[in-house]
Amino acid sequence: MRPLYYPLGDRGVKIDYGNEISVAINTRVRLLAEAVQQLGIPGVLETVVAWASVAVYFDPMVTTYARVLEAVRDVEAKLDSTPADTSVSRVIEIPVAYGGVYGPDLSFVAHYHGLTEEEVVRIHTAEDYLVYQLGFSPGFPYIKVPEPLVTPKRSDPRLRVEAGSVWIGDRVGGIYTVDTPGGTQLIGRTPVRLYDPTWDPPVLLRPGDLLRFIPIDEGEFERIKKQVDEGVFKVAIRQVERGGRDDRR
Amino acid sequence: MIVAEVEYPGLLTTVQDLGRFGYGKLGIPEAGAMDGFALRAANLLVGNPPNAAGLEMTVIGPTLWFLTEQVIAICGGDLGAELNGYPCPTWEAVPVRQGDRLSFRGRRSGCRAYLAFAGGIDVPPILGSRSTYVQGRLGGLEGRPLRKGDRLVTFPFRRPLRELLGRRLPKDLRPYLGPPWEIRVVLGPQIEYFSADGIAVFLSEAYTVTRDANRLGYKLDGPVIKHGRPLDNISDPSPLGGIQVPSGGKPIVLLVERGTVGGYPKIATIVTVDVWRIAQVFPGETVTFRAVTVEEGSRLAAEAKSVLDRIG
Numbered sequence: 001m002r003p004l005y006y007p008l009g010d011r012g013v014k015i016d017y018g019n020e021i022s023v024a025i026n027t028r029v030r031l032l033a034e035a036v037q038q039l040g041i042p043g044v045l046e047t048v049v050a051w052a053s054v055a056v057y058f059d060p061m062v063t064t065y066a067r068v069l070e071a072v073r074d075v076e077a078k079l080d081s082t083p084a085d086t087s088v089s090r091v092i093e094i095p096v097a098y099g100g101v102y103g104p105d106l107s108f109v110a111h112y113h114g115l116t117e118e119e120v121v122r123i124h125t126a127e128d129y130l131v132y133q134l135g136f137s138p139g140f141p142y143i144k145v146p147e148p149l150v151t152p153k154r155s156d157p158r159l160r161v162e163a164g165s166v167w168i169g170d171r172v173g174g175i176y177t178v179d180t181p182g183g184t185q186l187i188g189r190t191p192v193r194l195y196d197p198t199w200d201p202p203v204l205l206r207p208g209d210l211l212r213f214i215p216i217d218e219g220e221f222e223r224i225k226k227q228v229d230e231g232v233f234k235v236a237i238r239q240v241e242r243g244g245r246d247d248r249r
Numbered sequence: 250m251i252v253a254e255v256e257y258p259g260l261l262t263t264v265q266d267l268g269r270f271g272y273g274k275l276g277i278p279e280a281g282a283m284d285g286f287a288l289r290a291a292n293l294l295v296g297n298p299p300n301a302a303g304l305e306m307t308v309i310g311p312t313l314w315f316l317t318e319q320v321i322a323i324c325g326g327d328l329g330a331e332l333n334g335y336p337c338p339t340w341e342a343v344p345v346r347q348g349d350r351l352s353f354r355g356r357r358s359g360c361r362a363y364l365a366f367a368g369g370i371d372v373p374p375i376l377g378s379r380s381t382y383v384q385g386r387l388g389g390l391e392g393r394p395l396r397k398g399d400r401l402v403t404f405p406f407r408r409p410l411r412e413l414l415g416r417r418l419p420k421d422l423r424p425y426l427g428p429p430w431e432i433r434v435v436l437g438p439q440i441e442y443f444s445a446d447g448i449a450v451f452l453s454e455a456y457t458v459t460r461d462a463n464r465l466g467y468k469l470d471g472p473v474i475k476h477g478r479p480l481d482n483i484s485d486p487s488p489l490g491g492i493q494v495p496s497g498g499k500p501i502v503l504l505v506e507r508g509t510v511g512g513y514p515k516i517a518t519i520v521t522v523d524v525w526r527i528a529q530v531f532p533g534e535t536v537t538f539r540a541v542t543v544e545e546g547s548r549l550a551a552e553a554k555s556v557l558d559r560i561g
Binding site for chain 1: 436543
């Protein structure tokens with residue numbers, strides 16, 4: 001898995017593993033970012049991970065692309081001799097009320113695939129999803145949508161999507177963390193908060209987490225929402241061991 | 250120590266330092282001063298470390314009533330600073346007395362000005378920074394812009410304020426913050442998504458900053474930039490100064506509060522000194538883009554550093 005390297009202006013190095021979404025590539029991405037951070041290259045400000053790439057940003061008044069590139073290449077080359085990733089992941093349970101006012105596009109998605117709404121929910125809640133990256137807004141996770149539910153984005157984006165909305169857009173999906181415009185298919189909503197500027201850190205999720213969607217009804221949604229608003233809701237988090245870097249998708 | 254009270258907040262005045270780093274992978278952008286050179290210069294002029302918290306003032310500046318003596322510096326765009334009704338010098342250390350009033354008559358050039366107080370603004374650091382991420386309601390003064398009645402607190406200044414008098418950045422060392430705005434870029438990281446014609450248009454035509462211009466980014470208007478292949482790229486990290494081009498062909502400059510990853514292909518990334526300069530371009534003004542090497546960008550940053558090193 002040899003990456004390509006690109007400059008990002010005069011302030012970044014992009015390590016690019018290509019255009020494919022896979023667990024194996026994303027695991028390597030996260031390992032590389034972690035290793036770069038541990039190294040503590042002078043002048044480096046931070047690393048950002050994405051599906052299949054890493055950006056290492058630096059202060060151009062302190063160091064140069066050439067110096068950071070050399071250090072990063074060295075770290076990347078050493079990853080091959082790093083033991084397989086056997087770290088522990090968190091599986092975070094996300095309760096979701098599907099359809100109706102919570103997921104106005106559930107019926108469209110079902111109809112698009114010739115499924116019932118119940119079948120869509122069953123497929124959507126049947127697996128643990130890797131959080132490949134966070135972005136777009138704070139704590140906003142990106143997951144890979146199961147093949148049977150891949151649905152094109154709406155031709156008519158909404159001016160406002162409520163925070164907590166669970167979405168599908170082509171082959172990727174996730175959860176909105178703040179109210180923003182959005183053009184994706186909304187199939188449900190979670191009462192759980194994923195971003196709160198008063199928390200430390202302010203976001204619930206991290207790249208490398210696993211998400212499990214748990215279907216709930218309206219009564220349960222309102223009950224949990226009340227607890228969230230009062231600051232007393234505890235998200236259910238399990239720990240599981242990762243098993244190597246195989247791509248199981 | 251309470252140093253000043255806000256009598257009038259201005260259009261968008263926020264507490265900023267040089268940014269919050271380390272949380273980009275959680276989707277939290279760095280925020281911080283849009284014109285990093287101006288904030289650094291203002292801080293150094295009043296004897297602060299370059300990363301001390303100051304005020305970013307946008308287009309219409311605030312009115313502050315000083316409750317104690319202080320030394321301030323205002324750098325960046327010219328928003329018409331006045332002290333007690335008389336023109337207030339910029340790019341130099343200015344003593345103020347208890348009871349003095351700082352106000353801004355109106356924008357003359359540039360778009361954003363930076364006000365540093367000796368000692369630096371004292372607000373609780375959030376995730377290691379005093380910057381305000383305005384969109385995310387995080388950091389700075391309670392996660393929000395200044396309001397009438399706010400009181401600004403600074404850290405005590407250990408040296409006598411009179412030691413700062415006479416510190417100024419001579420005119421010939423100040424960045425020129427006016428049109429024509431030539432913005433230097435390094436091409437990529439998705440240059441292969443653009444046709445040769447598209448790249449040629451991008452590097453030769455003038456683009457207007459629309460009114461859809463803020464700390465998240467600037468939407469530009471101008472000749473359509475044509476892609477050369479279907480937009481099938483997966484999303485990747487969005488660098489500060491990245492210029493993304495969605496299917497409509499109109500470029501968007503990504504700035505300090507941008508989404509940290511993005512799916513539109515990026516034709517180029519602005520070099521750091523010109524990210525600072527583009528913060529001074531006012532909606533309605535036009536920019537042109539010139540491709541430079543990474544080494545040239547580096548050289549420009551080193552030049553800026555040597556200017557800043559001369560202050561004090």
